[in-house]
Amino acid sequence: MDSSVPPPVLNSPPSKARRYGAQRGVKVFLLWLSVALGAVALSVLLVLAILALAGYPALGILHRWIIGAAGNRFNCAASVADACPLLLTGLAAGVAFRSGVLNIGAQGQFLLGALAGVALTTRFILPGPPWLVMAVAIAAASVAGGLWAVLASVLERYRGVPIVLSTILLNFVALYLVRAALHGPLQAADTSAPQSPQLKVIYWLPILIRNTDFHLGIPLAFAVALALALVLGRTNFGFELLITGLNPRVANLVGVPVARRQLAIMFLSGCCAGLGGAVQVLGVTHFMLGNFGNYGYTGIAVALLGRLNPIGIAVAAVFFGMLDTGSRFVEESSLALPHQMANVVKGVIILAMLVASAWMMRRSRSPVPETSENPTSRDPQQVES
Amino acid sequence: MLVLENISKAFGPVQALNNISLAIAPGCVQGILGENGAGKTTLMNILFGLIRPDRGQIRLNGQVVAVRSPRVAQKIGIGMVHQHFKLAPALSVTENLALAVGRNFGLLHRAVFRQRITALANRLHWAVNPDSLVGDLNVGQQQRVEIIKALLGGGKILILDEPTAVLTPQEVDELIPAVRSLAEAGITVIFISHKLSEVTRLCDRIAVLRRGEMVFAGPTGELSSGEIAQRMLGTQSAVPTLGASSAAPGPIRLLLSRVCCPVPGRHGVKPLLDNIDLSVRAGEIVGIAGVEGNGQTSLMDAILGSLPIRSGVIMLNGRDLRHEAHFRRARQFACIPEDRQGQGLVLSLSLTANLMLRSYRNPEFSRFGLRRVQAWRAQAAELIRSFDIRCAGVDVPIQALSGGNQQKALIARELCGHPPVILAVNPTRGLDIGATAFVLQQLAAARRRGGAILLIHSDLDELLSLSDRVMVMYAGQLFPTHWPAVDRAVIGRMMMGVAPQAA
């Protein structure tokens, strides 16, 4: 068992790791699994009940939903491909939240990553073989996402702007930056919409399983999750990130370079999101629109569902991917229900999970101590080094 | 007449209170003595309606009362001043009192409250400004606001939970006559403390609790101080035996010379550092006495480098520290910070992780930046054994440990590598007698090994018993004393700002 990850304990000054549900242990895991499955069942039932009340064939919808999500080789691959950007934005949120940094900005970091990716494969193609161009584009996208996240960290450190706030605002700035670019230098020739030209086929991430959407970015994303699990859980660097995030004052006291580590947390987080953007462009869409999805915001939910653990996040992302793919299948079928119903399921799952994990915690509550301590940790905005 | 009858309460397997009975007459000051964990606070929380007893009842003037909530307690005239004040720092005194004792939800009648507060404060000879923000008041003033709050609702019984733990000796001297004058006005005061001298000075009757049992109840004069201490502690020895200081201190390890810190920005309330001269030699403990908030925190921050200094020199082993990166500097000191939970430990992490926070970089415990988990666990087990940390295992989160064991873990981490320079701030705060003795012994042992120790401590008695040299900090300045050649009272006066010459 890993000694650096907080086990479940309650009734003590609030700590961020616990607030965001980082817990460990086989028993806890099984409980969590059953709770998660229960939450999934509950939310799906709820949505189907609503549809049934509205006069739609609930069972038929469920059937198509499952077929659409995992009914055959092609749909399975589509689900995993849908999961890929969610996995990376989920990792972005997970890395940050696990260290107590409230990075809500995965959306903006994702968009800038996608923009860098599309720029380096359409307008500003470096001389070299396609694989090199793609590698450079993906690396540049990660760095772009990382730097955009670091901007928020810098604003907090030097100007006292809370990260929760700056990342929200920077999401909008990023959105309009991307649209400006897609209207300007990156606009496709034959349109007036904010839209990039399509990538040449040689710059598409190769498809690994023929006749499916299973592109190279998918194993890449899972490898990133594995690497992060290793770095965060097994290295001194990961340990320092954890201390810095959980209690910067302690980190300061024991000689961790807090400022650098705080930047590192945000940079890593932003890198994941930026990578997600590039992988989505190079692997799936092959061009970029002014409206490029809400992967960043959904990533927060994925991170929570995966209990901020890189491996858990991977599982949660695949599940969300299946929800999305399945609901699009339903939308395209004769029923033509809007795919937004997947969002209802997601929202209810998260809320149900929150309630259930609160209930789990209450069960393990320890007796009231004689002298109650005042809470020492405050809201994240006050955490400064 | 307030009567507690056969009160029992268990938390899980722990019997916090066992069959406690006590009768308190009106206008009486009843002292309740006991070590931390003896059940004092639990008993009072039951009386105040915060906790329900498993068994037993409370009678007030002959009638059984069911104190279901603090609101009920207030209604029947019981007020409580908690150890941690229940005040909102962002609100004014008036607003805090309106919050607690007001009944309506309409407009605030500030003038009425102001008048009532001033009237009550005058009766106790206290000066309280009803319009200042509670967060701007010092601890002693906040306590007065708490007492006024308890009485303003018409309280006839006042519970003071460890009221002196947060006060300076001078503030204690002011509190005691105020409590007496309350008793003379017919208010019953229940005074909880683990400091024997205060209780014997103030109280008419005392009750002693030990591990949830009532071991004595009677008038104050009935037992001698020694007998009371005997009952409080059982067989445990009260006075820690400390090793003698080494005869000849070694070379200077830590040196501060003419260190000044500017007052930052418009937050000019706190005095920072004013021309500090200080040296600590190997094998000696330099104690810094002073009322809190006179620059002790700034002194620590300046030494550790988190507070930039404007002028002066800070040297460690003859090396100038001023240009070293903050984190490198922090690695060269062992530090027992004042705020153990906020600055010393990562509460949600395991005991092992907390024990390794200093040494995880050592090649012994990491290879190529990878953590050597087995070595970590072995080291943790070793420290748990040698520092006698009571815990359910190396993987329990540190917040599951008691305060005393948390502090032991912190000290184990900081002292295990035999650091040459140790900074300690209030290292025994909030600990019971046993743990306090352990901490003091560890510091004495570190001195024997040749450590240079800077001890900033608000408990003057402990400070004096441990230190080789004593300095007094007041308003950002540091004054040397001739301890042990001078009297304790002289140091007490210097802490209040009486110039050393006059003192």
Place this chain on the structure above:
Amino acid sequence: MNISGESLGTFLARQTVQAATPLVMAGLGELVAELTGVINIGIEGLMLMGCIAGYAAAGISGSGQMGLAAAILTAMGTAAIFAGVTIWAAADQIVAGAAVNILAVGASGLAWFFYQTTRQAAHQSVSLGPQVGFQSVALPWLSRVPFFGPVLFDQYMLFYAAVILALLVWLLVHHTRTGAILRALGDAPEACQAAGISVRTWRTAAVLFAGACAGAAGAYLSIMRTHAFASDMTGGQGFVVLSLVIFGRWTIPGLVAGCLLFGGINSLQQTLQTTRYTSHSTFMHALQHIPFEFFQMLPYVVALLALATLSRSSPGPRYLGQAWKQ
């Protein structure tokens, strides 16, 4: 956009006030909730629920008032879920807020789909008739005052409601015992509990109030200022509200000033966007070369710059974002 008949200044001021109204409305609710220690980043979702509920109810009932009532009730219902999860089950507020946002996107999309299909099936119009949505209400006599008349006294009903609400909330927070309780809930809940005040009940009330405010703000978007619904019609305004509350340092004047600043920059950028092609001034011509996205970005950049250049922001209520466990 027609600006003939009014000076540009009046037009801009009027637009500013109109853009600021929903922000102030939703902001007042969020401010009260945050004072009590609950941060709800789901305010965007609550507004969206208000938008769709207001639009659909107005369309079905044919009455704007019904729409407004439905918007307020729906958003309060959603806020009640949030309150249950965060206050009573003590779950994390940020995550629950994010969940509410996702849920609202899904629920509003589904509701919009149902509304469209049922209306079409019944051969009724999907869009609101001109008599259904709210029109602006010109106050007699006052609306004829030059400049201030059209800006302040010829506005939608919700504008007047927002002004009155702002005054009431200010009075409540600073001059009543209730206000002292509200502020203490976020600053020292233990003090409230010691005084026999139920922290959870009060916080729930504050969150429900925030829900009602957000719902009304949503209705303002869909059945007052415009008479239309689009699935992304809040367009991040909930997040803007969230930052404006912090920007205003949890004070009502600060919040209102922030909303006016934001609304002002927003209406300025919209006006610039539309007038730069028709105007004859060289300045306007020069602006043509700036992509309009930069104007859209402006409010957010200004908010960031203001936060970064003003002195360090106050930390806010001490217990903001922390659940209270009894």
